[in-house]
Amino acid sequence: MKKLWLASLILAFSLSTVVAQEKSEEYVFTPVKELKITPVKNQNRSGTCWCFSTIGFLESELLRQGKGEFDLSEMFIVNHSYKDKADKYVRLHGKLNFGQGGSFYDVLYAWKTYGIVPESAMTGLQYGEDSHVHGELNDLAESYLKTIVRNPNGKLSTAWMKGYDGIIDSYLGQAPESFSYNGKDYTPQTFAKELGLDMDDYVSLTSYTHHPFYTTFPIEVEDNWRWSDSYNLPLNELMEVFDNAINNGYTVAWGADVSEKGFTRDGIAIVPDIKLMETSGSDQAKWVGLSKKEKEDEIAKMIKKPGCKELTITQEMRQKGYDNYETTDDHGMQIFGIAKDQNGKKFYMVKNSWGTENKYKGIWYASEAFVAYKTMNIVVNKNALPKAIKSKLGIK
Numbered sequence: 001m002k003k004l005w006l007a008s009l010i011l012a013f014s015l016s017t018v019v020a021q022e023k024s025e026e027y028v029f030t031p032v033k034e035l036k037i038t039p040v041k042n043q044n045r046s047g048t049c050w051c052f053s054t055i056g057f058l059e060s061e062l063l064r065q066g067k068g069e070f071d072l073s074e075m076f077i078v079n080h081s082y083k084d085k086a087d088k089y090v091r092l093h094g095k096l097n098f099g100q101g102g103s104f105y106d107v108l109y110a111w112k113t114y115g116i117v118p119e120s121a122m123t124g125l126q127y128g129e130d131s132h133v134h135g136e137l138n139d140l141a142e143s144y145l146k147t148i149v150r151n152p153n154g155k156l157s158t159a160w161m162k163g164y165d166g167i168i169d170s171y172l173g174q175a176p177e178s179f180s181y182n183g184k185d186y187t188p189q190t191f192a193k194e195l196g197l198d199m200d201d202y203v204s205l206t207s208y209t210h211h212p213f214y215t216t217f218p219i220e221v222e223d224n225w226r227w228s229d230s231y232n233l234p235l236n237e238l239m240e241v242f243d244n245a246i247n248n249g250y251t252v253a254w255g256a257d258v259s260e261k262g263f264t265r266d267g268i269a270i271v272p273d274i275k276l277m278e279t280s281g282s283d284q285a286k287w288v289g290l291s292k293k294e295k296e297d298e299i300a301k302m303i304k305k306p307g308c309k310e311l312t313i314t315q316e317m318r319q320k321g322y323d324n325y326e327t328t329d330d331h332g333m334q335i336f337g338i339a340k341d342q343n344g345k346k347f348y349m350v351k352n353s354w355g356t357e358n359k360y361k362g363i364w365y366a367s368e369a370f371v372a373y374k375t376m377n378i379v380v381n382k383n384a385l386p387k388a389i390k391s392k393l394g395i396k
Contacts, residue, residue, distance in 0.1 A: 027268060027306050027341050029365055034337035034349060035251050036063040038071065040362030042355035046132035047100025050223065050255075051077050052353035053332035054107035054379065057253040060336065061197055061381065064249055070195070075124020075132075076117045076188070077110045079172045084110075085225055086145055086164050090156070094149040097222035100138050104204060104253050104332065104379040105228035112199040114175070115188025121179040124172040137171040203385075203395065204230040206377040207238040209319045214392050219377055221329035230377050231393050235315045239372055240386055242335065242348065250384035252335040254350065255376040257327045261296075262303055262370060266359045269350070269366035271373050273309045274299060306341050313372040321373065329376050339365060 038059040043052050051074045062070055081102055089096045124132065144167060148160045178187050186194070211217040216229035233241070245252050262270040290298065302308055311317070321327035337349035348371055350364040358364075382395050 025305050027304075027365065029339040029341055029347065029349075031349065032338045032340055032346075033246055034339075035246065035249060036060060037251065037334065037336045037351050038063070038069055040351060040356050041074075041353050042131060043074075043353045044131040044133060044355075046134035047138075048074060048078055048102075048132065048134070049332040049353055050102040050104060051081075051107055051332075053255075053334050053351075054104045054253050056334045056351055056353070057104075057251055057379065058107070058111070058197060060251040060334070062195060064251075065196070067195065071119040073117045073119045073122040073124070075172050076114075076122045076175055077107050078124065079122075079168055079175050080110045080114050081106045082141060082168045082172075083161075083165060086141070087161070088225065089145055090148055090160070094146065097225055098142050098145065099222070100134055101223035101329075103224050103226065103228060104255065104377070105224075105226055108199045108202055108379070109226060109228075111192060111197075115190070115192040116195070117176060117179060117186075117188050117191060118181050121176050121181065122173055126169075126173045127171045134171075137167070141167055201381050201383070202379050203382045203393075204228065204377050204379050205233055205238060205241060206230040207233050207235045207315070207318060207375070208322055209315060210323075219329075221376065223329055231395075233389065233393075235313070235318060235372060237389050238375070238378075239368070241378070241380060241384070241389065242371065243338070244386045245380050245384035246335070246338055246348075248384060250381050252384075253379040254333050254335045254371075255329065255378065256331060256333065256366075256371075257321075257329070257374040257376065258331045259328060260370075260374065261299065263364075263374075264300075264303060266304060267364045268304060269364055269370045269374075270303060270308060271311045271313065271367065271369040272299065272303050273311050276309050306343055306345070310367060310369040311373070313369050318373060327374055327376070333364070335366075335371075335378075341365075 038056060041052055041056070043049055055072050055074050055077070059070055059072060062068065085098065089098050141164065144164055148156065175188070178185060180186070181191065206219055211232050213232050213234055216231050218224055218227040218229055242252060258269070260271070261274070262272050318327070333353070334351040335348045336351055339347050339349050341347065346368050347365040348368070350366050352362055352364055354362065356362040382390065385395065
């Protein structure tokens with residue numbers, strides 16, 4: 001009986017050791033600074049991350065200012081942006097990128113120009129779907145505009161814009177001229193005025209060497225169709241803005257490249273040193289004879305484990321990635337905090353717009369290296385900038 005008890009104890013200890021080892025191979029994050037955000041949404045099958053991320057960012061601005069939690073309509077902004085883009089597309093004879101993408105500035109511009117409405121006043125689901133699916137809408141809109149640009153009548157019809165607006169409104173609904181909210185009547189402009197956010201308080205920042213630092217330029221990506229400007233900072237100062245903003249209560253609208261091996265669907269974003277993985281020390285032997293697919297599978301496993309060695313990011317690496325089309329304008333998200341893993345490594349907490357089905361319920365954890373390397377641009381409240389940087393940029 002005593003031997004049986006001892007054997008059971010040893011087995012239990014062994015099992016607990018295995019479980020502990022398995023757990024140690026998964027990330028465990030502890031928030032260091034976590035700011036308030038509104039619930040994670042799902043853009044579903046629509047290319048509207050630029051709008052979801054900026055609206056989430058502005059909803060956090062309302063929370064920061066003590067104005068309460070709001071669920072604002074992304075599709076109100078998308079509707080107006082589709083129409084503004086069509087006008088520019090036709091005026092440029094079709095020589096403009098037309099698609100579902102956009103920039104953070106599109107939201108700031110539309111809010112300032114047209115106002116804003118709550119989600120309850122405009123869901124944008126007028127076409128028999130429970131969640132956003134914009135493939136048909138976008139293809140129809142683009143086909144219509146290509147016909148207009150082809151100019152089959154020899155001159156533009158005065159009806160073309162009305163016809164185009166009909167396509168957009170049929171899918172997304174007409175932007176309301178007035179609505180009721182919490183027992184009070186509003187227009188989009190009066191609602192925006194009551195919310196009290198000044199769109200001129202928000203600035204876009206980036207970091208590239210093909211333009212002088214401390215000047216502004218329109219980032220040369222297809223989705224920046226309004227050609228909005230960003231302030232250009234050295235990389236170390238751009239990273240300083242992230243930390244200063246979060247530590248002082250300001251979240252960040254974050255545009256980044258997510259088409260990287262290190263951006264996993266499980267909620268981790270790192271920049272793995274793949275060459276080191278393949279060639280370092282005693283690990284080298286296990287790579288010999290592996291197929292490309294087997295090697296990629298091994299790398300994917302290693303990326304998911306804490307302690308994965310990352311590249312050291314430089315300004316030159318950022319520029320090379322951008323110049324070579326390796327860093328692309330993929331996705332807009334919101335950074336709202338700083339966390340550390342069980343090894344003390346620093347990560348930024350990211351609110352995504354892909355629903356809550358991933359490991360961290362719609363949240364991603366992006367390493368400092370990933371943010372430094374793959375950030376395209378950010379939008380922050382100008383008061384989130386360190387004073388010295390604000391002064392260098394001439395921002396008051």
